[in-house]
Amino acid sequence: MSLRDTRILVSIDFGTTFSGFAYVHKGDSIRNPDIVTNDIWPDSVGDYKTPTALLYDKAYKEVKNWGTLALEDESDYDYESDELRPRPVELFKLYISDLEEYQKPWLPPQFEYKKAIEDYLTQMQLCIKDTIEKRWPGINFPLQVGLILTIPAEWPHHTTAIMRRCAHKAGLIKTLDSTNLEFTTEPEAAALYCLGVVGEHGLRPGDTFLVADCGGGTIDITTQLLQDNKLSEITERVGDLCGSTFIDKEFLRWLGRRVGFQALEQLKLHNYGQMQHLVQKFFCPLIKFKFNGNPEDFRQVKLNLFKYCDELPQYIKGEHRQNMENVGWSLKLDFTSVKGMFDPVINRILELIESQLDDANERISAMFLVGGFGESPYLLRRVRETFGNRVPNISVPVNSKAAVVRGALVYGLNIDVVRKRVLKWTYGIQVCRDWVAGEDDEDRRTPDGKIFEFRRMVKRRTQVEVNKPFPETCYPVKPNQTSALFKIYYTTKDDAIYCDESGVKLLGTLRILMPDIKDGLNRPIEFSLTFARLEVRATAINKRNGKIYDETSFELDI
Template sequence: MNDYRVVIGINLGTTHSGFSYSYMSPSNICIHSEWKDGIGHKVPTILYYDDVYKNVRSWGFPRPTFGGKPVELFKLLLGKMENELSLLHEKAIIDYLHELSKIIKRAIQQVDLHTQALIVLTVPDDSMMLTQTFFTMREYVYKAGLLKDPLSHNFGLITESKAIEIFCMKYLKKHNLSVGEKFIIVDCRDNAVHLTTMLLWKNEKLCLISERVEANCGGDFVDQEFHEFLNRKISSSGMNPISENQFQIMKQAFNYIKKSFSGVQSEFVPFRIYLEANKPVFVPSRYNSEANRPSLILTQSEFSILLNFEDVKAIFEPIIERIIQLIDYQLRLCYDSCYAILLVGEFGKSKYLQLRIEEKFRTRTRHISRPPYSDIAILRGAVLHGIDYVILDQAYIIKLVEKNKELEEENIKLGEENKKVRELQLKHGVLTSNYNREINQNRIIVETLKNDIKGIGEKYQNKISVINQQHQNKIELQGQRAKQIQNNYYVCKNNFDKYKLLHDNLQEKYVDLQEKYNEEINQNQIIIEKLRSDIERIEEKYQNQISDIDQQYQNKFKLQEQRINQLQQSLELKENKLQDLGKEKKELNVEYDNLHQKNANLMNQLENILQQNTSCKDDISNYQLENIDQNYIISLNSDISKLNGNLKSYITDLNQDVIVNMEEIKKLLLLYKCSIKITNQKDDQLLIQAVLQRHVIETILSYAIRYFQCTGQHYHLESDIINKSSLLSILLANISKYRMGNDEITKIATTKLRQHVYTILDNRGFADIYGKNDATYEHPFIAHYKEKLNKTMDELRIIRGQEKITCENLAATIIREVIKIFWFRLKIHESPVQYAWIPYNAKVDETFMKRSNFDNDDDDDLYVGLCYFPLIGRDIASNNKDVFVPAKVFAQKINFNNK
């Protein structure tokens, strides 16, 4: 039996591709949408190669700035794979699947894709030989790294239309679709529209009752109509046609109107599209003085066009009219006996298309709708197909096991009967052998007597007669005995036939017993119903006893409430202490602000002195660095102290009211290579707090790495600033390297730029965002990952009540503090500052480590078991390291490297 834990559906599309997956749950299908440089359910099917088409330099969303040779539309050869398979086509598919597999492996973790995942790949409907395509694509998927070997069984193919049919069937189940009902699937893709008429004929099995129809009238053809509309407008004005680049930019603007156009004039606002700096700009016509302006302006300084309701409707009308004709033709083939018309595909989201189909066919069918997620029906259908395959495969294997068990029981019964038959056959053989032996003996005796009689002659005639008579009697006796033996033979044969008949009767009785078994099941069901009624009566009988027990528990609850009140008083004392600590923190913040202001004033004074007297530059620079280092270290230690306090409050003191998941804690210790064994929550409290602090810091840093790899959105402003400043730093370094000059500012420009940028980010990075009407809202990165961090920690330790709310509210603060310290603050210093985790089994050195256990200073032979706060300083990899903040470690006495 297979051990599949996840089903992965991959849609290798002509222009866009994507994948979905589900952990064996049809109601919980995940569609991957977190791409590196784009947002959406799919990524473009395109590769950028080097000049010799050997190495992939980029793929999907990012168009490389270095050029590169694009390869696209290679999926189209799948329909002609038998005759037109080329090396470049095979390499392109394998390379693209290889790049896609990296995303799949990052998205689906803790699952062995080679043994626990079923991969379902969609192929075009016009694939000439599906069997050949299966073996070819399985080899491609294997070479891309998704299969263990080229003959793996955890791979399947499904056509795109079949995937859509399965998706629609699952949707219609909730509408109680009956056997014999027909429905039409209208698959509105960008490059074509496919119509399929289906019939439900047995359970969930579908039957194609009419030929699939494909027509060139999808969403791309609406763009073509828009292009022709522009050409007509321009040619009628006597102007030169627009370039292909200008049309592509205008098409981006038109896509917004195409998606929102509903066909209702009262809902439509005329737009004027301006082309400014090769970017489309939308301006509603009611905000402009359009009365005296022409609908089309195409000059050297301005290019704009006004789109009215009638213009947009005329662009849509030919395409939608063609789709309506196709649906009308299919309904005629069904004699207008159709249960539902389902719209799927990207163009199926068009509100105007839905309105026209509803107006045209609402009287000819009972149900017209666009199912949820219909624009990704192929991806969801592929996963549903894989789940159905796994369920059917497991059910078939279970059925075979049960059938084999029944056959084994029948074979045991038949074996006992065959044993009896063999015993009878053995007896029959013995009797037959005895009979033949006695016949031979009698024949020998008769021959002997005949010879004796012939030799004696007449002399002994009388004696011969007497002896002959005696032997004649013996012969008769032998004949009687032979008859008896023959009768015994027939008796044995009859017994054999009797047992054979008995076997046949037993077979018939087995069938009767099966029917009786079914009757007994029904009777047992009646008995169960009776027992249920008896249980209800018993429940009523013992209700009073339960009330008494409940009263006893109420008394116990009162005692517990008294205990809670005592704990509440203790909690209030702790809160008072926290308030005192808060006051101290505010005082430290004020002191830090004063120091920071003094440092800024001092730097300004020193810069003025530097400009006035360049001869003292070296002395002033050294003095400035010393003061900056001192203030920097004071500020850094203050922020780290505040972070450690928040981390301790977030993790909590792990008292008896907090439940710790010890198994997950052991896994964390293995993850960070800590060899110290833990036994229980109470005795190992310090070590558990340490590994949780390490995990919180590492997890937040992983969030930051993922964030700073993305750009382009307003909530990626911090990432954009860092990327742009890095590029500017490279340019400044290049001008200092490749351009002649003797100014001092160029030499320190990159350092000053980095300091100013990271100082700004340290102050405003990931702060709340200004919204409309002076409203503010939390940074999306903080809002998203604080929920994710709290969920991660809930799996490691469980907190209840008010303390849980207090801890979860700290998540946003801790995320900001960690990123600001490790991502911004360390880069403000003029010379590089790094951080590093002390490896386990390193010897404890008090000069740059601070241990949390083994307070006895005489313990010299101590080794690092776990580092839960990193070492921060300059040149930390060398022997002459300059320590700003020592590392925090949990020590052990055993060196496991030498054990």
């Protein structure tokens, strides 16, 4: 069974800080599907998303709670002491990214980040299964359920392989190679959601529009060409780790300078939930969500520590404690301080948008800001001030927080809605040829006088049609060779020479059997890469008889 044959479609927006899912019954309403964004969670009703967080037992083996319940001030479990209360596991999605080791978020000692992803997706699976069984009893889950998973635009190629494996272990798909699972990027899904509102903004076929998906952890941007109610990506999508949680971090830095960073570390160690309460119940609703960058609209906000974080004062020592006693344990957040928390993040977003506008090299008719942070009044103000002279229509669509998860279902209902994508990597294979004296490095010569090179098949930034193959004809190296090994590599470089040079990474290996050796070296093999959706597929064909090698295996390097 393929995605087209399933009865129910579910999309999952697995976010850095918040996650959600949507679903639809394909039925007879394919042209006007009744997409439902889930807002019922084990701990709450009315929210489209729940925190991407897990609370484990003391050994970090068994999940005790997830979502909002994992971040509550007090635990429902009777632990021996605050010191032994497990700290919630958060931000684990960032481990898939290319962050340096020192930049990666905290995880328990000897804890594998993939376990957290599997455990979280398992909780999502249970919630999804329960929801579907309530709506449509008798649905065979997961066999009759198609799944669309979204991934950030900028993340490494192995992201899809890792997420596929985690989805399988979480019970979201029956087999690892299940065709019930498809991927789309977060900005592409957001663009597909915006496809439903382009008419409201006067866009016509041939117009281009930019979508900035502004979430808690990542910012992803894409530029799309509208054609016959379908989309073609016209620039290389961009993104960065500069979401709204980085503003939360700036707030905590501001607080740390006043109460002492050591005091904050003690609070984090002994009562992590209360620090979360301070951010989520004070800073976000009273300051971050309302801030619009206009000093005339700003009203100074007072932070009373005993009201919002009564555990913190006991850890404040020395000069910091004296200062806090002098001000009655209250701190005032003025306009300049709050603006300073926002600006580093927003300035980076403006840089990403500007790079997209420059790369498009043509008039952009509209720009849509989506995602939780896309609702920020200050972000919208800055974007309009900066780019209003280049883009005539800059807006935030209705229900923009659910744009990604709903747009992913639009993709799942009609995967042909995306015509073209722009490649983010250069792809090639490792080839073997005769070593040439005076031209090739002596160190790279093999004992039998050969040398291995990177042969480029398609260059980064190439606009490709979905499912278009890129072929390369190869021949056996030896006349009695009975098998072949194709190693596929990818890189951000345009002209890599060797597969072992910096920045060139192994994507996977295709193994084929070629038992018929009667033609010796004259056995041409057409090897091709097909950019089918977001998962690269490799095939090999015997050029002499047209046979597709059926004894092949494509092993991803993860």
